[in-house]
Amino acid sequence: MEVLIGCGLAARRGCAASGIAFAAVALGVSTGQSATAQVPYERLVAADSEPESWLTYSGNYGSHRFSRLDQINAANVADLRVVWAYQMDEGLIETTPIVADGVMYVTEPPSSVTALDARTGKRLWKWTPQMGSDVLHIGFPEVNRGVAILDSTLYVGTLDAHLVALDARSGAVRWDVEVADNAIGFSLTLAPLALDGKIIVGVSGAEAGVRGFIDAYDPDTGKLIWRTYTIPAPGEFGSDTWGGNSWETGGGSTWLTGSYDPELDLLYWPIGNPAPDWNGDVRPGDNLYTDCLLALDPDTGEIVWWFQFTPHDTHDWDANQIQVLVDAEWEGEPRKLVVTANRNAFYYVLDRETGEFLHGTEYSKQTWAEGLDENGRPIVIPGTDPTEEGNLVWPSLQGAANWFSPSYSPMTRLFYQPTRIMGAIYYKADVEYEPGQPFMGGGEQALRGEEASGAVKALDVLTGELKWEFPLQSPPWAGVMATAGNLVFGGSEEGNIFALDAGTGEPLWNFQAGAAVRSGPMSFEIDGQQRVVNSAGGTMFVFGLPEGGGSGGARPGSF
């Protein structure tokens, strides 16, 4: 029975050791699965129906990062306070926790997994992979963005490019497979995506000249089900978009979690930059499928359609942004859409059944394209490629958007995008491929300080039209989350964890956390109390309203 599942979970590492009674941990579990099925696929599909949980990286398969909890709202958000905090291992925190049945599963830098009592923040177990000190991570810091959960197993990617399955109750390893060779630059930093009978992962490594791919693994055994390369080999469709042998080191990494439409049974996965980043001379052509969105058949990995945002990219503008699935009326017809604010400073609306380009518009300062043509292809302004002397272009290589999450509120129909407003002088340099070495071919000198800034922008989800913006001092690295309380939570480089009115952008709450915010907020509910989570510096903060919250649920009878 379900209550016992949760209690046993806690009992292994928590109840027995500390004497704390965890009987209520699993209250509210509504699944009738067997003792091993804590979070079956059906719960992932129906994630919107249990807003007390947070079951996937972006909160649901459509990647809305929207909480349907409304206890915290515009009227009371000013009272929000820290309920508990958790100090992580040293490093950058880019993770989004999963919360299921009273337990929070969170990754710590570089690749550890920790289970916490979601009520008190007390640790239940922690798993740390054995990795050498010489793990390569070329072009990105030692980060991890979170776990996936399926049934009673957690799935985590590691910096040394393994995918590991952990028993959710204890942290014991179920299986551990090497996805790719870290010695030539592969890593896993993304939160895996759990589907029905498959764990989907992508890889980092384009700055080392890897050939990117997307993998599907059997959740029970770790056996590879399919692999789809993002760079076509000679003879395959798209191979004519790569000159010479450049495809072999073409990049196209797949380092951010994709989205999934269970009805269409299509998997949406964004693809990274071509390699080398800034010297496009050595890879003439459009360089498919770099900077693309791919729609894949999750059973076979077959590419059903593709759309390329930045053909022949020379600015490192990966398309590894969150792909948001929206159903809406488009010119009088109901359409299934996928929308995204791309790193290249354009906002896109595509038909997610066919990949048809419907609309695109600039949402942040850019100086490289006159606009998009009727097929969504950018009309590139000549002379905007990197040069040996340097060439000033907006946005900077980190883009107008990056991995940090946007949010979509079905209540306001607004798309909330943390936006970087920053230019850079781009340089081109000669580069030769050597395995396990940086393969970038140049660099940038970003404009900084008063010359750069940021904003949380609220865009009309269908037109990309700006509805409001909340200014940020520095270009942000933190995601946002809208809630049914008509709020948008976000974070800043200056250490603010804040809430805005989702309709107007008016600031309603601010907590100075003392260090830069580099992760995306999420929300869950425990004991009937809504919690909001965000991290800054080395600490994860869990916020709640004072009533009934207090210091980690320390009420009479709780202990």
Add this chain to the structure above:
Amino acid sequence: MRIAQTTWPLSLAVPILLLLCPPAAAQEAADAAPELEDAERAERLYRAHCARCHGVQGLGGEGPELAQLALPRVADQVQLERIIRFGIPGTGMPGARATVLDDDAVSLVAGYVLWLGAQTTVDASSVTGDADRGLDLFWAEGDCASCHIVAGQGTAVGPELTIIGLRRGADYLREALSAPAARLPVARSGARSGFFEYLPVRIVTHDGDIYNGMRMNEDSFTIQLMTVSGAFVSLRKGEIAEMEKRVGHSLMPVAQDLDEDDVEDLVAYLTTLGRGS
């Protein structure tokens, strides 16, 4: 001075000697042609491994500026090589394992980084003033210590100048005296990195209070100021009716009463600060 006492490998390039030696030796060094060992390979390695975050010219980007005379974490090349090899835990600075950068390459990159810093150094031959007279000017008639601290003496309204001779070149110092608003100091670390320090701000609150001061910090919700009288003021943005950030201005007075010789003497004095003489 810790840096000046460091034993330095002889193989290092001339501008680095300029950075680390007392002025007399620096003068001697400056007379030689400044060259970087294996400059082409060093630059290539730097661009491949460092420029993505620190900028091609070392002016910073995602990572901090390297083109400065004294790097806060670096006392000598050995320490810099250690940072390149092992990274800085808790920051975005990764280590480079031996198969990526061998010892020779690490040494070249470190040398290049120090060379970048040395490019901002004083051309010692351009300092023509009398440092002793500059010292008198600074502490007596110039009254500079009413706004600057040197070696623990003075008042902190403007930047501390204890090691300004290590951090800034003579041209910069000349400009700072004759046109202080031309180039405000820029924060070099933390979230404020790249933002102006000592930015004059004028604020009027909804209550009608008026504050003139320098911005000490700011985020989307608050701003912190020091007024010209040295008082600390913390305001929430919601309290503010008007705020003018006076980019292009400085609270440092233009040295109108100083003639050219006075300026040169002050520059000569300031360039000695932090240089162990």
